[in-house]
Amino acid sequence: DQQVKQNSPSLSVQEGRISILNCDYTNSMFDYFLWYKKYPAEGPTFLISISSIKDKNEDGRFTVFLNKSAKHLSLHIVPSQPGDSAVYFCAASGEGGSEKLVFGKGTKLTVNP
């Protein structure tokens, strides 16, 4: 059973528009959430994280929102750029630590010029 679910395998948006990537989780013990970005033939690169004590975290064009009651988080990218085209993984961990991450299957984002 998947504890971290990314139900959209792919997403296509126009350059300059907003990209919204979604992630749901089932384990209520998760308290730290991360988004990683992955280009082909490279390892995942950390993008942004959020602790369960917050409901929003921003870093430049990237914002992560956390809705604990719905066990849902989302990554907003505004404005989207062609260089943002990659696979985005949602990951979660529990008990306050970053080890033992549980990853979703990823969403492939394509930003069209």
Next chain:
Amino acid sequence: NAGVTQTPKFRILKIGQSMTLQCTQDMNHNYMYWYRQDPGMGLKLIYYSVGAGITDKGEVPNGYNVSRSTTEDFPLRLELAAPSQTSVYFCASSYPSEPQHFGDGTRLSIL
């Protein structure tokens, strides 16, 4: 600034062969990890280590062994390669409670 370095990048093994996937990091991170990623799936944790001499199982440890004799190195050993171990393997490192930094992966095929 190399970060996390994995070798080899590609390897083809025959069923029953053994091999070691190498991972080294130059960031003085205490924690190191091994993941595998199967096609269309997320990364799954195989083993991790919180410091030299300390290792622990992750979600999918069967068929693998690890050791951590130094802070820098965390090799992953496959003793009897099986087709089910065909995957892309990623090594990562981090400070405690900090985001993990990943290497570029080893693509392993077992035929």
